[in-house]
Amino acid sequence: MKTTPLWPDTAKMPKFARLGKDLKVDVIVIGGGITGITAAYLLRKAGASVALLERGRLVSGETAHTTAHLTYVTDTRLSDLVQRFGHNHAQATWDAGLAAVRQIHQIVDDEQIDCEFRWVPGYLHALPRKGREEAPSLQEDARLAGELGFDAIYIDEVPLMRVPGVAFADQAKFNPAKYLRGLLRVLRKEGCHVFEKSEASSIEIDPPTVQANDHTVRGKYIVIATHVPLQGATNTASAALFQTKLASYNTYAIGANIQPDILPDASFWDTGSPYFYLRIDRYRDHDYAILGGADHKTGQARDPQKHYERVEKRLRQIFPKITIDHWWSGQVVETNDGLPYIGEIVPRQFIATGFSGNGMTFGTLGAMMACDAFAGRRNPWSSLFDVHRKTLFGGTWNYLKENKDYPYYMLKQSLEKPGANSLRAVARGEGKVILLDGKKMAAYRDPQGKVSVKSAVCPHMGCIVRWNGVEKTWDCPCHGSRFMATGEVMAGPAEAPLSDPKEGLFAV
Ligand SMILES: Cc1cc2nc3c(=O)[nH]c(=O)nc-3n(C[C@H](O)[C@H](O)[C@H](O)COP(=O)(O)OP(=O)(O)OC[C@H]3O[C@@H](n4cnc5c(N)ncnc54)[C@H](O)[C@@H]3O)c2cc1C
Ligand code: FES
Structure with missing residues (x-):
C-alpha cells in the first residue's frame, strides 16, 4: 500500500x-x-x-x-470543557477557533486565494446504533453551545448518518x-x-x-x-x-471518490474516542469523501495496517460504493488538559x-x-x-495516563531481546531492530537492496524505536518522535537523527 x-x-x-x-x-x-x-x-x-x-x-x-476541517468545535466535548474550565473559558476557547477561521477567510478574501474555502455546516453525531443512548448528552451540548453564543441546534437525524446530533453553523473547509x-x-x-x-x-x-x-x-x-x-x-x-x-497520537485518513448524489457539502465527527471525522467535497464531475480516525499513541500500534482497515470499513459503511485513491497518516499532539x-x-x-x-x-x-x-x-x-x-x-x-509510557517502555525494552542478530533477517523494503555487537540497531534495507544501519536508541530520552511497516518509518513509543527509514528526524521531540553506529561495527 x-x-x-x-x-x-x-x-x-x-x-x-x-x-x-x-x-x-x-x-x-x-x-x-x-x-x-x-x-x-x-x-x-x-x-x-x-x-x-x-x-x-x-x-x-x-x-x-x-484533513482541513476548519472548526471551533474542539476535540474535548463542550460539556467537558465547561466542567473543567467554567463557562467563560470554554466560550473563550471556542471563540479562539472561530476567530481563526474568520482570519483564514479574511486572508483568502484579501489575497484572492483560490483554495476552495467554503462555509459549511458541521455535525457532531452519535455512534451508529447508539442514537437513543446519546441523545441527552448531544442535547446538552447543543444547549450549552447556544448559551455560550454559538449557532448550534440539536437534530434527531443528522443527514447521511441517520442518528441524532448537533448541527453547528460557521464551520468551514478548504484545500490547505x-x-x-x-x-x-x-x-x-x-x-x-x-x-x-x-x-x-x-x-x-x-x-x-x-x-x-x-x-x-x-x-x-x-x-x-x-x-x-x-x-x-x-x-x-x-x-x-x-x-x-504533550502526547503524540497517529491518526489515519482515506480519500475516495464516491457516487455523485444529493449529499451535503459538510463536515461530520462522531462522538467516539477516538472519533471518526468525515468531510464531503462536491466537485463539478464527482464527489469526494475524506474519512479519518482510528488514532493510537505514536509508536504503540501492533499493526498500523489494521488502523487503515478500520477507517476503510467505516467509510464503506457510510458509502457502499467508493474508489479509494489516497491513504495517509500523520500525528496530532494532545495536551494534558x-x-x-x-x-x-x-x-x-x-x-x-x-x-x-x-x-x-x-x-x-x-x-x-x-x-x-x-x-x-x-x-x-x-x-x-x-x-x-x-x-x-x-x-x-x-497526567499519569499520558506519562506512564516512558518508564514502562524503558523497562520493557531493557528486557526485550531483538529476534535477529544478522542483517540477513531484514527483507527488501523492510526495517527491523537487530542486535549487532550487543547493541540494538535500526536496520533498513531499501527496495534496491541498499542497507542503512543506525542506532535504535531514540536520541530524545533513550527508548528503542519500532519499525512502522506501513509508513516505512521508525516510531518511538515513549514520546512519539518519528524518523525516516534511514534515520533522519521526521517529528520531535527528538531533534537529532538516529545516530550512526561506530565505524567497523558490521559488514554488509
Ligand atoms: C490525518 C490528520 C488529520 C487532521 N485533520 C485536521 C482537521 O481536520 N482540522 C484541523 O484543524 N487540524 C487537523 N489536523 C491537525 C493539523 O493538521 C496540524 O495540527 C497542523 O497541520 C500543524 O501545523 P504546524 O504548522 O504547527 O506543523 P507542521 O505542518 O508539522 O509544520 C512544522 C514544520 O516544522 C519543520 N521543522 C521541524 N524542525 C525544524 C527545524 N529544526 N528547523 C526548521 N524547520 C523545522 C518541519 O519540517 C515541518 O515542516 C490533522 C492532522 C492529521 C495528521
Ligand atoms: S525517548 Fe522520547 S521520543 Fe523517544
Whole structure:
C-alpha cells in the first residue's frame, strides 16, 4: 500500500533556496507548516522583516497530512470543557477557533486565494446504533453551545448518518495546500526571506540568533512553529518537564471518490474516542469523501495496517460504493488538559503546540498570537493558552495516563531481546531492530537492496524505536518522535537523527 496525502497532488508548491548567507531580520520563524507560514505572513503584513526557515520542503509536515476541517468545535466535548474550565473559558476557547477561521477567510478574501474555502455546516453525531443512548448528552451540548453564543441546534437525524446530533453553523473547509501556496506567493512578492532545506540547528536567545546551514540569522524575536517545539533556549530540565504535558497520537485518513448524489457539502465527527471525522467535497464531475480516525499513541500500534482497515470499513459503511485513491497518516499532539500551549516559553522565544485535531485553527491562532506578542499587543487568549499555566485542569489521572509510557517502555525494552542478530533477517523494503555487537540497531534495507544501519536508541530520552511497516518509518513509543527509514528526524521531540553506529561495527 502506497501512503501519500491528497493535498500535495492538488497544488504544486513554489520552491525556495537554502539559506546561503548570514542575515539580520526582526523575526525568525522556524517551521514551514500552517503555523509558521501564517506567522510569517501576518508579521510581514504588520511591517516586520521576517526569515522563515524550513528543515525540508515547505508544507510537507503535518499540514500536508491534515484533513482541513476548519472548526471551533474542539476535540474535548463542550460539556467537558465547561466542567473543567467554567463557562467563560470554554466560550473563550471556542471563540479562539472561530476567530481563526474568520482570519483564514479574511486572508483568502484579501489575497484572492483560490483554495476552495467554503462555509459549511458541521455535525457532531452519535455512534451508529447508539442514537437513543446519546441523545441527552448531544442535547446538552447543543444547549450549552447556544448559551455560550454559538449557532448550534440539536437534530434527531443528522443527514447521511441517520442518528441524532448537533448541527453547528460557521464551520468551514478548504484545500490547505492551495491556501498556503497563496500565502507563499505573497511572501515571495513582499520580499520575505523564505528558505527550504535549512534546519535550525542551534538557537540562542540573548540576542535571538538561529544557526542553519552554517549561517547565522540574527533577529529580535523567534517563533518556533515546528509542531512539537524545539528546545531552543529553554533549559533541558524545563524542556523535559514541558514534554510530559504533550502526547503524540497517529491518526489515519482515506480519500475516495464516491457516487455523485444529493449529499451535503459538510463536515461530520462522531462522538467516539477516538472519533471518526468525515468531510464531503462536491466537485463539478464527482464527489469526494475524506474519512479519518482510528488514532493510537505514536509508536504503540501492533499493526498500523489494521488502523487503515478500520477507517476503510467505516467509510464503506457510510458509502457502499467508493474508489479509494489516497491513504495517509500523520500525528496530532494532545495536551494534558485539552487546550493548546501558545506563548513565550522564555522571553522572545514563542512556541505554539498541542493543537490536537484542531491545528488548522489553533495553528492560525498561534500565528495571530505570535504577531501580537512581537508587537507587544495584548491578546485575549494569552492567559488561557499560557505555556506556563500551572493548574492541571485535566486532573491527575490524565497526567499519569499520558506519562506512564516512558518508564514502562524503558523497562520493557531493557528486557526485550531483538529476534535477529544478522542483517540477513531484514527483507527488501523492510526495517527491523537487530542486535549487532550487543547493541540494538535500526536496520533498513531499501527496495534496491541498499542497507542503512543506525542506532535504535531514540536520541530524545533513550527508548528503542519500532519499525512502522506501513509508513516505512521508525516510531518511538515513549514520546512519539518519528524518523525516516534511514534515520533522519521526521517529528520531535527528538531533534537529532538516529545516530550512526561506530565505524567497523558490521559488514554488509
Ligand atoms: C490525518 C490528520 C488529520 C487532521 N485533520 C485536521 C482537521 O481536520 N482540522 C484541523 O484543524 N487540524 C487537523 N489536523 C491537525 C493539523 O493538521 C496540524 O495540527 C497542523 O497541520 C500543524 O501545523 P504546524 O504548522 O504547527 O506543523 P507542521 O505542518 O508539522 O509544520 C512544522 C514544520 O516544522 C519543520 N521543522 C521541524 N524542525 C525544524 C527545524 N529544526 N528547523 C526548521 N524547520 C523545522 C518541519 O519540517 C515541518 O515542516 C490533522 C492532522 C492529521 C495528521
Ligand atoms: S525517548 Fe522520547 S521520543 Fe523517544
